Amino acid sequence: MTSGLQILILGLALGGVYALMAIGLSLTYGVMRILNLAHAAFMVLGAYLAYWALQILHIDPLVSILINGPLFFILGIVLYRILFVPLAGRSRYTEATLLLSFGLALGIEGIMGAMWTGIYRLANPSYATRSLVFGSFYIPEGQMYATAASLGILIALWGFLQKTRLGRAIRATMQNRTAAQIVGVHVERISALAFGLGMASAGVSGSLLSFLFPFFPGKHWQWISILLSLVVLGGMGSLIGTVVGALMLAVASVYVSSALGPTWSPATFYAALFLVLMIRPQGLFGKREV
Amino acid sequence: MLILEIEEVSAGYGMGPDILSRVSVRFEAGLIHCLIGPNGAGKSTLLRVIAGLLRPRSGRVLLEGKVISGLRPDQILAHGICLVPQDRSLFPDMTVRENLLMGGYIERDQRQVSRRMEEVLEIFPEVRRHLNHRAGTLSGGEQQMVAIARGLMVHPRVMMLDEPSLGLAPLVVDRIFEAISRLKTMGITVLIVEQNVRKGLAYADRGYVLDMGRLSFEGPAREVMEDPRLQELYLGRMVLSNREVQG
Ligand SMILES: Nc1ncnc2c1ncn2[C@@H]1O[C@H](COP(=O)(O)OP(=O)(O)O)[C@@H](O)[C@H]1O
Numbered sequence: 001m002t003s004g005l006q007i008l009i010l011g012l013a014l015g016g017v018y019a020l021m022a023i024g025l026s027l028t029y030g031v032m033r034i035l036n037l038a039h040a041a042f043m044v045l046g047a048y049l050a051y052w053a054l055q056i057l058h059i060d061p062l063v064s065i066l067i068n069g070p071l072f073f074i075l076g077i078v079l080y081r082i083l084f085v086p087l088a089g090r091s092r093y094t095e096a097t098l099l100l101s102f103g104l105a106l107g108i109e110g111i112m113g114a115m116w117t118g119i120y121r122l123a124n125p126s127y128a129t130r131s132l133v134f135g136s137f138y139i140p141e142g143q144m145y146a147t148a149a150s151l152g153i154l155i156a157l158w159g160f161l162q163k164t165r166l167g168r169a170i171r172a173t174m175q176n177r178t179a180a181q182i183v184g185v186h187v188e189r190i191s192a193l194a195f196g197l198g199m200a201s202a203g204v205s206g207s208l209l210s211f212l213f214p215f216f217p218g219k220h221w222q223w224i225s226i227l228l229s230l231v232v233l234g235g236m237g238s239l240i241g242t243v244v245g246a247l248m249l250a251v252a253s254v255y256v257s258s259a260l261g262p263t264w265s266p267a268t269f270y271a272a273l274f275l276v277l278m279i280r281p282q283g284l285f286g287k288r289e290v
Numbered sequence: 291m292l293i294l295e296i297e298e299v300s301a302g303y304g305m306g307p308d309i310l311s312r313v314s315v316r317f318e319a320g321l322i323h324c325l326i327g328p329n330g331a332g333k334s335t336l337l338r339v340i341a342g343l344l345r346p347r348s349g350r351v352l353l354e355g356k357v358i359s360g361l362r363p364d365q366i367l368a369h370g371i372c373l374v375p376q377d378r379s380l381f382p383d384m385t386v387r388e389n390l391l392m393g394g395y396i397e398r399d400q401r402q403v404s405r406r407m408e409e410v411l412e413i414f415p416e417v418r419r420h421l422n423h424r425a426g427t428l429s430g431g432e433q434q435m436v437a438i439a440r441g442l443m444v445h446p447r448v449m450m451l452d453e454p455s456l457g458l459a460p461l462v463v464d465r466i467f468e469a470i471s472r473l474k475t476m477g478i479t480v481l482i483v484e485q486n487v488r489k490g491l492a493y494a495d496r497g498y499v500l501d502m503g504r505l506s507f508e509g510p511a512r513e514v515m516e517d518p519r520l521q522e523l524y525l526g527r528m529v530l531s532n533r534e535v536q537g
Pocket residue numbers: 303306309327328329330331332333334335336
């Protein structure tokens with residue numbers, strides 16, 4: 001049995017990484033009501049790229065963040081332009097994009113399977129097996145770096161959204177798309193930017209995932225379920241909600257894992273998803289859809 | 291001098307019927323124009339077409355002789371035409387300051403935006419004390435003021451206000467109309483859509499009556515007010531409130 005404070009430390013550290021993993025999902029949904037079911041598939045793709053970068057080129061996964069970020073940003077803008085823009089203006093846009101992203105997830109899984117087979121991978125940088133001990137508490141070193149990187153990226157994203165002209169335009173489009181058009185925001189361009197940022201966050205999350213959690217092509221289904229549960233708990237399209245939801249559920253899952261055993265930890269997310277949908281479908285920070 | 295010309299514009303939504311059918315209207319620079327007409331006549335639709343939020347199915351919109359229909363909303367805004375829509379369309383979770391900054395979005399030079407914000411706050415000093423409040427927490431009248439102030443951030447030449455008095459108390463309505471008069475003294479051409487016919491026409495130079503997607507008649511505001519066709523239009527449809535019929 002682990003002490004309560006130890007659970008909190010591990011849970012919050014894990015939650016920081018979950019928050020980064022889920023933030024793009026929330027952003028993409030908030031700006032254009034696209035629920036990108038392929039988000040985690042891109043995350044796993046990012047993990048493979050980080051894995052091979054370490055194996056072949058000896059690039060540390062933390063450094064490959066700098067490659068995956070821009071690469072997935074560009075990939076996101078290209079995919080948005082090619083696949084999503086033609087659907088714009090459809091009456092059932094959200095449903096259409098849901099199916100499209102589902103297909104995209106299957107396609108990426110297939111490509112990853114064909115290229116890299118189905119075996120489990122885990123990048124193994126030197127720090128992955130070490131732990132840091134503070135008095136009676138410990139934290140795995142890799143986890144600590146991953147959390148620090150996640151917080152750094154989340155803070156940078158927050159600063160961008162709060163303090164810059166384009167960031168403000170993204171938030172404005174999330175709050176009221178027509179109003180954004182009225183003040184002269186080219187909302188299609190902002191949507192492409194937001195999709196690119198969402199994808200970039202998937203790519204950099206992949207770098208962290210590569211050495212934190214074993215992965216194989218089909219693993220993204222489990223990840224997307226976890227990410228959806230945090231986003232729904234926080235409130236669809238609320239970025240703050242996503243961060244809070246991630247921290248809460250991560251702590252809960254670490255607690256469940258310590259009390260009942262690790263096999264029960266994924267069940268935490270499904271139970272939470274079920275409870276939120278029963279009790280407060282709009283989530284903690286969400287507004288009811290009109 | 292003419293500033294805005296609507297030429298034979300037809301428009302509608304999706305696959306639906308024409309909401310505007312071959313509407314032609316001309317607006318003069320520097321005047322207040324008041325558009326009236328029963329609910330569903332197509333007044334908001336006309337403003338949306340001018341703002342570029344809805345493409346006309348046929349016909350053209352010209353600004354000082356240049357065709358602007360078919361341009362994107364941001365391009366039309368850059369030409370100096372701004373819209374304050376019926377629902378005000380503020381960004382509820384942003385502060386008033388951020389809403390004003392968003393009003394200046396198309397200006398990339400941030401110093402220019404700050405300077406403009408100072409100017410706007412001098413014109414609407416009542417907005418200043420709410421700068422750090424979330425727009426969604428303001429009263430209806432305050433939100434309307436902020437919406438007008440936000441529109442001013444682009445130095446508009448034409449400002450369109452869709453039912454600015456909607457849902458406001460009479461005293462607040464007076465303040466909004468005083469603000470609209472201030473726009474005129476600044477040389478801005480104003481287009482207002484108003485359900486409050488008497489009030490709207492009292493402040494306007496010209497009146498335009500839209501009915502079932504067509505321009506029914508127009509003229510100097512005072513003449514439109516006295517026109518028997520106006521009474522007929524509203525009484526016939528039981529739209530005019532009792533207060534307006536008697537008052
Ligand atoms: N977004 C929309 N989609 C479909 N029909 C609409 C939409 N907006 C307005 N309409 C229809 O267009 C007609 C005119 O609406 P509107 O221009 O808002 O009238 P007004 O502002 O004069 O009350 C109404 O019959 C309304 O139902």
